[in-house]
Amino acid sequence: xxxxxxxxxxxxxxxxxxxxxxxxxxxxxxxxxxxxxxxxxxxxxxxxxxxxxxxxxxxxxxxxxxxxxxxxxxxxxxxxxxxxxxxxxxxxxxxxxxxxxxxxxxxxxxxxxxxxxxxxxxxxxxxxxxxxxxxxxxxxxxxxxxxxxxxxxxxx
Amino acid sequence: xxxxxxxxxxxxxxxxxxxxxxxxxxxxxxxxxxxxxxxxxxxxxxxxxxxxxxxxxxxxxxxxxxxxxxxxxxxxxxxxxxxxxxxxxxxxxxxxxxxxxxxxxxxxxxxxxxxxxxxxxxxxxxxxxxxxxxxxxxxxxxxxxxxxxxxxxxxxxxxxxxxxxxxxxxxxxxxxxxxxxxxxxxxxxxxxxxxxxxxxxxxxxxxxxxxxxxxxxxxxxxxxxxxxxxxxxxxxxxxxxxxxxxxxxxxxxxxxxxxxxxxxxxxxxxxxxxxxxxxxxxxxxxxxxxxxxxxxxxxxxxxxxxxxxxxxxxxxxxxxxxxxxxxxxxxxxxxxxxxxxxxxxxxxxxxxxxxxxxxxxxxxxxxxxxxxxxxxxxxxxxxxxxxxxxxxxxxxxxxxxxxxxxxxxxxxxxxxxxxxxxxxxxxxxxxxxxxxxxxxxxxxxxxxxxxxxxxxxxxxxxxxxxxxxxxxxxxxxxxxxxxxxxxxxxxxxxxxxxx
Numbered sequence: 001x002x003x004x005x006x007x008x009x010x011x012x013x014x015x016x017x018x019x020x021x022x023x024x025x026x027x028x029x030x031x032x033x034x035x036x037x038x039x040x041x042x043x044x045x046x047x048x049x050x051x052x053x054x055x056x057x058x059x060x061x062x063x064x065x066x067x068x069x070x071x072x073x074x075x076x077x078x079x080x081x082x083x084x085x086x087x088x089x090x091x092x093x094x095x096x097x098x099x100x101x102x103x104x105x106x107x108x109x110x111x112x113x114x115x116x117x118x119x120x121x122x123x124x125x126x127x128x129x130x131x132x133x134x135x136x137x138x139x140x141x142x143x144x145x146x147x148x149x150x151x152x153x154x155x156x
Numbered sequence: 157x158x159x160x161x162x163x164x165x166x167x168x169x170x171x172x173x174x175x176x177x178x179x180x181x182x183x184x185x186x187x188x189x190x191x192x193x194x195x196x197x198x199x200x201x202x203x204x205x206x207x208x209x210x211x212x213x214x215x216x217x218x219x220x221x222x223x224x225x226x227x228x229x230x231x232x233x234x235x236x237x238x239x240x241x242x243x244x245x246x247x248x249x250x251x252x253x254x255x256x257x258x259x260x261x262x263x264x265x266x267x268x269x270x271x272x273x274x275x276x277x278x279x280x281x282x283x284x285x286x287x288x289x290x291x292x293x294x295x296x297x298x299x300x301x302x303x304x305x306x307x308x309x310x311x312x313x314x315x316x317x318x319x320x321x322x323x324x325x326x327x328x329x330x331x332x333x334x335x336x337x338x339x340x341x342x343x344x345x346x347x348x349x350x351x352x353x354x355x356x357x358x359x360x361x362x363x364x365x366x367x368x369x370x371x372x373x374x375x376x377x378x379x380x381x382x383x384x385x386x387x388x389x390x391x392x393x394x395x396x397x398x399x400x401x402x403x404x405x406x407x408x409x410x411x412x413x414x415x416x417x418x419x420x421x422x423x424x425x426x427x428x429x430x431x432x433x434x435x436x437x438x439x440x441x442x443x444x445x446x447x448x449x450x451x452x453x454x455x456x457x458x459x460x461x462x463x464x465x466x467x468x469x470x471x472x473x474x475x476x477x478x479x480x481x482x483x484x485x486x487x488x489x490x491x492x493x494x495x496x497x498x499x500x501x502x503x504x505x506x507x508x509x510x511x512x513x514x515x516x517x518x519x520x521x522x523x524x525x526x527x528x529x530x531x532x533x534x535x536x537x538x539x540x541x542x543x544x545x546x547x548x549x550x551x552x553x554x555x556x557x558x559x560x561x562x563x564x565x566x567x568x569x570x571x572x573x574x575x576x577x578x579x580x581x582x583x584x585x586x587x588x589x590x591x592x593x594x595x596x597x598x599x600x601x602x603x604x605x606x607x608x609x610x611x612x613x614x615x616x617x618x619x620x621x622x623x624x625x626x627x628x629x630x631x632x633x634x635x636x637x638x639x640x641x642x643x644x645x646x647x648x649x650x651x652x653x654x655x
Contacts, residue, residue: 006591027345029345031342038612043608044336047329048275048333051330068594076379082554083579109554109555110552113550115552124552132563142567
C-alpha cells in the first residue's frame with residue numbers, strides 16, 4: 001500500500017470516527033429511552049460506523065489520482081501570521097470593541113500581506129469600518145458591542 | 157380563480173406596492189451580498205417596518221427582500237466564493253471558477269437571467285397549481301423525507317469528479333457529525349459538547365459555511381500565492397469580461413432552465429425542503445443529464461452548472477410559498493419568519509386563505525413576477541460595477557473577506573468561542589482542500605443532518621425499529637430506487653472509464 005498524505009488524512013479520519021463512535025456510545029440517555037428504537041445516540045452511532053467504513057475503504061483501496069502538493073511553493077509563514085492575527089482579533093473583539101479591533105485587524109493584515117500604501121491602508125481600515133459599523137448599527141439596527149467607543153462617549 | 161388573479165394584480169400594481177417590491181429587491185440584494193446576513197436576517201429586520209403597512213403590502217415587501225437576498229447571495233458566491241445563503245452554495249461550484257477565468261460579468265449575467273427565468277416560471281406554476289399542490293405536499297411522510305435526504309446526499313456523486321467519490325462520502329459523514337453536535341432535538345440531551353456550554357446549541361450553519369468557503373478560500377489564496385498556476389489565475393481575476401451571453405450559452409440555458417425550475421419548484425413546495433436541497437438536486441441532476449464533454453466542465457465553470465442551481469433556488473423560493481400560504485407550514489427558515497409576520501398581522505394561513513383573504517394570496521403571487529422583473533432591471537445594469545469587486549488587489553480583498561466572515565459570526569453570537577471555532581474549521585478545511593477533499597458535500601450534509609435525524613427518528617419509532625419503512629410506501633421506494641440507480645450509474649461510469 002502506497003502511503004501518501006491522502007492516506008494519512010484518511011487514517012486520521014478513521015481515528016476521529018473511532019473516537020466519535022466511542023463518544024456516541026457514552027451519550028447518556030434516559031432510562032426509559034435505553035431500549036427505544038431510536039434515542040439520542042442512535043444516529044451518531046450510525047454516523048460513527050459510516051465514518052469508519054468510508055475511511056477504511058479509502059485507506060485500503062488504491063488511489064489512482066494521487067495529489068501532489070508542492071510544499072516549497074506554499075506560503076505557510078504568511079498564512080500562519082494571518083491566522084494568528086485573526087485569533088488575536090477574535091480574542092479582543094468583545095473586550096476592546098468592534099471598531100478598534102476590526103480596524104487594527106484590517107490594517108495589520110494589509111501590512112503583513114505586503115501592502116505599504118499607508119493612506120489607502122488607513123482609509124480601508126478605520127473609515128471603512130466606521131462606515132460599515134454605521135450601516136449595521138445605525139441603519140440596520142444590529143447591535144454591536146463596543147466598550148472602547150462607549151468609553152470615549154461616541155456610542156451610547 | 158380569474159377573479160382572484162385580477163384582485164391580486166390590482167393590489168400588486170398599486171404605486172405603493174410596486175415601490176415596496178423595488179425597495180425590497182434593492183435592500184435584499186445589498187444585505188444578501190454581505191456574507192452572514194442572509195434572507196432570514198434581512199426579512200427579520202423588515203418585520204418591525206412592515207407592521208406599519210397592510211398585510212398584503214408588508215408581505216410584498218418581505219417577498220421582494222427574499223428574492224433580492226437570494227440574488228445578492230449568488231453574487232457573493234460567484235465573486236468571493238462566500239455564499240452567505242445556504243441556497244446559493246451550489247451556485248459557487250461553477251460561478252466562482254467562471255469568475256476566476258475572467259468571466260465574472262458573464263457569470264453574474266447567467267445567474268441573473270436564470271434567477272429571473274426560474275422565478276418567473278415558478279410564479280406561473282404557482283398561479284395554476286398552488287391549491288392542488290398543497291394536497292401533494294401533505295402526502296409526504298417522514299420516510300419519504302428521509303429517502304429524499306438520502307437522495308440529496310447521493311447527489312454528492314455529482315460533485316465529486318473522477319476518483320473523489322470516497323473523499324466526498326467522508327466529507328458527507330463529517331458534515332453529519334458536525335451537525336450532530338449540541339442538544340438532541342427531542343430529549344434535549346447534549347451530545348459531543350464535552351461540557352462546553354458554547355456547543356450546547358450546536359454549530360451554526362453560517363459559521364461552517366464561512367469557515368469552509370470564505371475563510372478557507374482566503375487562506376488558500378495566501379497559501380498558494382507563489383504557486384505559478386494560481387498566479388496566472390490572479391492575473392485573470394482582474395479581467396471582468398463581458399456580460400453578454402453568446403448563442404451557444406443561451407442554447408444550454410434554454411435546456412437547463414425548464415427542468416431546473418420544475419425541480420426547484422417541486423422541492424420548494426415540500427415543507428422543510430427549501431432552496432438548498434432544490435439547488436443541490438438541480439445541480440446533481442443537470443450533471444447527470446448533460447453530455448460527457450459538458451460533464452467534464454462541471455466544477456470548472458460550466459454554464460449548465462451555474463444556471464441549474466440559480467434557476468432552482470429562485471423557483472424553490474416561490475414554491476416554498478405554497479405550504480406557507482395554503483397549509484400554514486413554512487417551506488424554509490425564511491418563510492418561517494414570514495409566517496410569523498403573517499400571524500402578527502392577524503392573518504391565519506391555511507387552505508381557506510385564498511378564499512378568505514384573496515387579495516393577500518394573489519397579490520403575493522402577482523408581486524413575485526413583478527419582483528423578478530424589477531430584480532432583473534435593477535441588477536443587470538449594475539453587474540459591471542458589482543463585478544469590480546474582483547479587481548480589488550488580493551492584499552485588500554483577503555483581509556476584507558476575513559473581516560466579513562468574522563463580522564458575520566460576531567453579530568450572530570457575540571461569542572469569542574465561535575470565532576475560534578470558525579478559524580479552526582477554516583484551517584482544517586484549507587488543508588483538506590489542498591488534497592482535493594470537496595467541501596460542498598460537507599455543507600449539504602451539515603444542512604440536512606438535523607432534518608435527516610428527525611425523519612429517521614419518526615420513521616423508526618412509527619415502524620417500531622424496523623427498517624421496512626424504506627420500502628413500505630411506494631413513494632419512499634421510488635425515491636430510494638432513484639438513489640440506488642444514481643449510485644450504480646456512477647459506479648458503472650467509473651468502471652467503464654477506468655477500463
